[in-house]
Amino acid sequence: MGLRKFIDKIKPNFEEGGKLYCFHSFFDAMETFFYVPNKVTLNGAHVRDAVDMKRNMIYVLIALIPCFLFGTWNIGYQHFLSHAQEVTFWQTFGYGLLKVIPLYLVSYIVGLGIEIVFAQVRKEEVNEGYFVTGFLIPLIVPADIPLWMLALAVAFAVIIGKEVFGGSGMNIVNPALLARAFLFFSYPSQMSGDNIWIAEKADAYSGATPLGTLLNGGGVDQLPSMMEMFIGTIPGSVGETSKIAILIGALFLLLTGVASLRIMLSTFVGAAALGLLFTAIGVSDIPFYYHYLMGGFMFGAVFMATDPVTAAQTNKGKVIYGFLIGAMAVLIRVANPGYPEGMMLAILLLNVFAPLIDYCVVAMNISKRKKRWAKAEERSAK
Amino acid sequence: MIKVKKGIDIHLVGEAKKELKNYEPKLCAVKPHDFIGVVPKLHVVEGDEVKVGTVLFHNKNNESIFFTSPVSGTVKAVVRGEKRVILQVVIESDGKYEAIDFGKADPSKLSREQVIDKMIQSGTWTMLRQRPYSTIANPQDKPKCIAVSMFDTAPMAPDNNFVIENQYEAVKAGVEALAKMTDGVVYLNVNSSATAKKLASLNFSAKNISINEFEGPHPTGNISTQLNVLSPINKGEVVWYCYAQNLVSIGNLFINGTYDSRRTIAFTGSEVKDPVYYQTRIGAELSGLYNNISSDNVRIISGNVLTGTKINGDNFLGFYDSQVSVIPEGNHYQLFGWLAPNFKKFTSTNTMGASLCKKSKKVLDTNLNGGVRPLIMTGNFEKVFPFDIYPMQLIKACIIKDIDQMEELGIYEIDAEDFALCEVIDPSKTPIQQIVRESLEMLRKEMN
Numbered sequence: 001m002g003l004r005k006f007i008d009k010i011k012p013n014f015e016e017g018g019k020l021y022c023f024h025s026f027f028d029a030m031e032t033f034f035y036v037p038n039k040v041t042l043n044g045a046h047v048r049d050a051v052d053m054k055r056n057m058i059y060v061l062i063a064l065i066p067c068f069l070f071g072t073w074n075i076g077y078q079h080f081l082s083h084a085q086e087v088t089f090w091q092t093f094g095y096g097l098l099k100v101i102p103l104y105l106v107s108y109i110v111g112l113g114i115e116i117v118f119a120q121v122r123k124e125e126v127n128e129g130y131f132v133t134g135f136l137i138p139l140i141v142p143a144d145i146p147l148w149m150l151a152l153a154v155a156f157a158v159i160i161g162k163e164v165f166g167g168s169g170m171n172i173v174n175p176a177l178l179a180r181a182f183l184f185f186s187y188p189s190q191m192s193g194d195n196i197w198i199a200e201k202a203d204a205y206s207g208a209t210p211l212g213t214l215l216n217g218g219g220v221d222q223l224p225s226m227m228e229m230f231i232g233t234i235p236g237s238v239g240e241t242s243k244i245a246i247l248i249g250a251l252f253l254l255l256t257g258v259a260s261l262r263i264m265l266s267t268f269v270g271a272a273a274l275g276l277l278f279t280a281i282g283v284s285d286i287p288f289y290y291h292y293l294m295g296g297f298m299f300g301a302v303f304m305a306t307d308p309v310t311a312a313q314t315n316k317g318k319v320i321y322g323f324l325i326g327a328m329a330v331l332i333r334v335a336n337p338g339y340p341e342g343m344m345l346a347i348l349l350l351n352v353f354a355p356l357i358d359y360c361v362v363a364m365n366i367s368k369r370k371k372r373w374a375k376a377e378e379r380s381a382k
Numbered sequence: 383m384i385k386v387k388k389g390i391d392i393h394l395v396g397e398a399k400k401e402l403k404n405y406e407p408k409l410c411a412v413k414p415h416d417f418i419g420v421v422p423k424l425h426v427v428e429g430d431e432v433k434v435g436t437v438l439f440h441n442k443n444n445e446s447i448f449f450t451s452p453v454s455g456t457v458k459a460v461v462r463g464e465k466r467v468i469l470q471v472v473i474e475s476d477g478k479y480e481a482i483d484f485g486k487a488d489p490s491k492l493s494r495e496q497v498i499d500k501m502i503q504s505g506t507w508t509m510l511r512q513r514p515y516s517t518i519a520n521p522q523d524k525p526k527c528i529a530v531s532m533f534d535t536a537p538m539a540p541d542n543n544f545v546i547e548n549q550y551e552a553v554k555a556g557v558e559a560l561a562k563m564t565d566g567v568v569y570l571n572v573n574s575s576a577t578a579k580k581l582a583s584l585n586f587s588a589k590n591i592s593i594n595e596f597e598g599p600h601p602t603g604n605i606s607t608q609l610n611v612l613s614p615i616n617k618g619e620v621v622w623y624c625y626a627q628n629l630v631s632i633g634n635l636f637i638n639g640t641y642d643s644r645r646t647i648a649f650t651g652s653e654v655k656d657p658v659y660y661q662t663r664i665g666a667e668l669s670g671l672y673n674n675i676s677s678d679n680v681r682i683i684s685g686n687v688l689t690g691t692k693i694n695g696d697n698f699l700g701f702y703d704s705q706v707s708v709i710p711e712g713n714h715y716q717l718f719g720w721l722a723p724n725f726k727k728f729t730s731t732n733t734m735g736a737s738l739c740k741k742s743k744k745v746l747d748t749n750l751n752g753g754v755r756p757l758i759m760t761g762n763f764e765k766v767f768p769f770d771i772y773p774m775q776l777i778k779a780c781i782i783k784d785i786d787q788m789e790e791l792g793i794y795e796i797d798a799e800d801f802a803l804c805e806v807i808d809p810s811k812t813p814i815q816q817i818v819r820e821s822l823e824m825l826r827k828e829m830n
Contacts, residue, residue: 004715032753036719040712040748044815046687047392047537047709049807050727050736052752054720056759056809059733125753169756169810257732260761313760313774362775366790376616 007031025119029126056258057128061135063252063259064303066245068139071238072096075143078198078235082205096143099199100238103138106147110154111137118163129168129175129309130158136176136303139239140296140344141183142191143199149187153179173351174310177344184344192340197235207235210294211333211340220286229293240299243292250302259306262315263322267301268292270326284334291330300343301326310351317357325350384611386598388768390730390803392537393743394687396708398648398657400544406477407666409698410453410643411461411470412438416701417508418517419443419826422468430457434481435504435641438471447518450505452643452664454480470698475663481640489559489636490587497562501632504641508701509628510560513605513621514794515826525622527566527613530557532626533573533596535603536686540648540659540704542626543577552633552642554584559632561588564622571596571608600688601768606800610769615794627704647699651687651708652745653680666699668706675708681748683707688802689815712749720752727751730766730807755810766803769796773804777814780821785828788821798822 013020014027031037032054041048076092076099087095111134112126119126137154157179162171184191194208194216201207208216210223224234232242240246253259275288291297305311305325312321325346332342339345414422422439426432432451441447453475461470484504489497498521501507510519519525533542546553560568570593572578578595594612601607605623615621624632627645634642643664650657655676668682675682683690684700687707691700699706716722723735728746731737736744763773771792779787798819805814 003717035715035717036749036751037753038713038715039750039753040681041750042813044689044813045802045805046681046683046690046692046707046748047394047728047746047806048749048751048811049731049809050719050724050729050751051731051733051807051809052720052811053755053758053809054752055733058721125755127755129758167756169758255732262761308760309758311760314772315761315764318761358775362772362791365770365772365792368770369790369792372614373616373618376619 003034007034022120025124025126026116029116029119032125054128057131059256059258060132060253060303063249064132064135064139064239066248067239067242067299068100068135070232070242070245071139071240072100074232074241075099075199075238077233078207079200082198082202082207084202095199099143100138102147103141103143103145103150103238104134106150107134107137107154110151111158114155114158114163118167122167124167127168129162133157133176133179136239137179140176140180140237140299142196143238144196145183145190149183149190153182153186156182169309171309172355173348174304174307177304177348177351180344181348197237209236209340210234210290214286214294214333215337215340220290223290223294226290226293229290237296237299240296243298246298246302250298253302253306259302260308260311260318262318263306263311264301266319266322267305267326270323270328271297271330272326273323274327274330278330278334286334288330291333295333295341296343297329300329300347304343304347305350310354312354312357312361314358314361317354317361320357320361321350321354324353383595383597386596386602386607386611386768388765389535389599389601389607390766390807391535391599392687392728392746392806393741394537394650394652394709395743395745396651396654396657397538398540398650398659400541401658402646403658403660405660405662405666405671407453407475407663407668407670409458409472409474409667410451410663410665411472411667411696411698412449412452412665413470413698413701414439414449414468417441417449418515418823420447420449420518422449422471424460424468424471426457426471428457428459431455432457432473434479434643435484436482437505438473439468441518444518444520446502446521447507448502448505449508450641452641452666454478470696483639484635484641486639487636489555489562492559492562494562497559500635501559504635506632506635506641509631510622510624511702513609513615513623513797515822516797517826519622520620523620523622525564525566526615526619527569527621528560528564529569529571529605529609529612529621529623530560530625530629531571531603531605531608531623532577532629533571533603534625534686534704535573535598535600536688536705537600538648538650538657538705538707539603539686540646543572543574545646545659545704546626546630549630549633550580550584552630552637553581553626554586554633555636556629556631556633557584557586557591558588559636560622560624560629561586561590564590566590567592567613569594569608569612571612573597573603598768601800601803604797604800606796607768610795614770617789617794619794625702625704645699645704647703648705649674649708650705651680651683653677653708653710662699664699664701667697668693668699669697671706677710679711679713680708681711683709687746688806689799710745710747712747712751714749716749728806730762731809750811752809752811754812757808757810757812759809762807762809763804766807767800769800771795773801777801777804777812777817780817783821783824785825788825793818793821793825
């Protein structure tokens with residue numbers, strides 16, 4: 001095959017001692033993108049599962065495509081709605097594309113660039129982790145975010161959030177959320193309020209998100225209809241608005257088994273539990289299912305909370321972890337007067353606590369084993 | 383009936399037909415590396431005449447353990463490696479199988495010491511191993527119990543119900559001998575009720591025997607899986623174990639008075655023209671069977687595809703192996719393999735075409751199917767790991783060599799082979815068995 005021959009021909013240049021050795025990580029990433037390598041098992045099991053990390057990561061990306069497509073269209077839709085202009089579907093979608101493509105370019109060029117440099121220095125293969133992170137970041141920011149700000153956030157998330165810990169698989173918190181948190185706390189005026197969620201909004205038009213409306217003292221009756229929130233024709237971050245698109249992605253992730261059902265379900269249950277409690281004791285009059293439909297709850301539950309690196313790793317731990325994320329998100333939304341959205345902070349908080357949850361779960365197993373040891377010792381003493 | 387739920391069967395093309403052929407090897411080798419922690423001290427030199435049961439070397443670390451010749455003939459070579467480490471003691475067989483007579487006896491009438499002595503002198507003792515660490519059993523220990531796994535669930539594994547079909551007399555003598563060596567129970571673990579019935583009808587004179595029927599996917603046939611249900615190993619305890627054919631050899635030692643070095647192997651794999659069973663000898667040189675292999679670019683494995691040893695090169699059957707697997711080498715590229723439906727490959731996940739036909743028999747090659755990555759995905763090991771142990775956490779404890787944590791997480795209850803399935807399904811392609819094996823070795827050296 002021509003491509004294979006070409007790769008084999010240029011390969012020696014990138015190997016140790018070759019002229020282009022300083023680009024070997026990049027070459028390697030490209031080669032393994034086209035071809036699964038000819039490496040064979042050297043020790044241990046002689047046959048291996050056909051699944052690899054690339055496939056797992058790419059499947060998350062595929063699951064995000066509905067959100068990406070709808071989000072892109074919705075940018076245009078919200079923009080033209082605020083200007084009260086009637087346009088065709090393709091004009092709407094095209095406007096959205098012009099907004100998101102720069103976001104993606106910045107996200108991938110900055111993020112992957114840093115990844116490749118780190119892989120080169122560490123003499124490792126470039127990890128697929130950033131494909132997902134880089135796809136997520138543009139989906140969780142407002143469409144109008146200044147590109148330099150995005151670049152800064154990406155660099156911060158990749159370097160401080162991931163590479164200093166040793167790269168993909170070693171990080172404590174989800175890098176995509178860290179990027180968003182960085183923006184949120186560094187540039188609050190560009191990341192919150194009622195005027196940033198619609199691209200080039202007409203001044204007179206109210207661009208408040210449902211959560212923003214509630215924060216400003218609006219009641220449930222002032223929110224968009226449940227159907228609108230479910231379909232996603234509301235202002236918000238690029239990828240978070242359409243619950244249908246998110247559910248399609250969730251279904252794909254669950255069918256392929258790439259994401260954890262335990263985490264997803266327990267996140268929903270956690271939110272429902274606290275939501276019901278709050279309405280029962282009269283703290284809040286928002287029905288619990290509104291929490292699912294507003295803001296980034298579903299997007300977070302499906303794509304962020306389930307990140308296997310930063311979530312709890314034990315099966316029991318995952319249930320506790322998910323439940324607490326759901327509960328914490330609702331708690332922040334209802335009880336905190338400063339931030340309208342609690343999902344990002346809830347997930348970041350539980351990312352930090354996930355190792356502790358696992359520690360407790362594993363400690364139960366250990367104490368069970370030690371009890372058995374003690375019993376055995378008693379028996380042999382007799 | 384004990385049902386094991388977790389695990390996975392890998393269905394491969396090339397299971398052996400139930401047909402037994404004879405294969406007389408011209409050469410046989412005893413390889414010290416087949417035994418964990420054995421440092422050999424030679425008793426023979428090149429050119430010596432030996433019989434079946436002649437001591438070839440003993441273990442410097444435990445002088446009471448002898449390794450004996452599986453055939454009669456002459457010592458052809460002592461193959462040494464780096465730093466003059468002995469790799470193989472090769473015997474050229476004269477085809478007569480003249481054997482040293484260690485004396486017939488009824489094991490149920492012997493004392494524990496007499497049983498042990500006879501087994502050690504003949505070299506049969508080396509078939510009995512211990513957990514933890516999978517080293518040869520130490521005759522000075524008193525094991526908590528002895529477990530015999532009478533079946534094998536690995537891919538294309540030999541059907542021991544077929545292999546020991548006509549050997550129940552030897553099985554009986556073997557069990558009686560084992561029963562002498564522990565105050566605890568001798569567990570005979572089987573996977574068919576017919577075999578269970580036959581065993582029950584043997585009228586053992588020993589009382590401490592328990593027959594258990596197991597059902598479930600691989601690794602149900604592993605000793606650790608069975609022990610985990612029957613009698614989990616606690617810190618400081620020792621359990622002895624062996625497999626069906628070892629039991630037959632032990633029994634035949636008492637019935638015939640000689641070292642029974644026969645071994646029935648299943649010659650299996652997609653690259654074998656006619657997969658059948660061969661009766662041969664322990665440590666047999668296998669190249670005489672290679673005309674039964676259909677292509678050149680193959681990997682020949684002594685043992686199964688999960689835990690066996692690659693043997694292209696020296697071609698000797700491993701001491702504990704009763705299977706040879708021949709599969710294609712996977713040294714080729716696959717265009718966009720990470721996105722392809724891969725109907726013909728194996729997967730435990732639901733991420734590709736192969737997921738739709740998990741039950742069909744496949745031809746698998748040795749390709750790693752991806753690059754090595756950090757451990758990222760979680761929750762998948764638990765599905766194939768039927769122990770009350772957190773596999774990921776234990777692997778990580780092994781990687782950071784934290785002995786306390788390894789102990790607490792249950793490393794004494796498992797062996798590297800129990801992680802074989804985790805290693806197979808790991809999308810990060812981590813060498814898990816090697817990591818666990820090295821940790822067990824470190825622990826063994828630290829504890830003794």
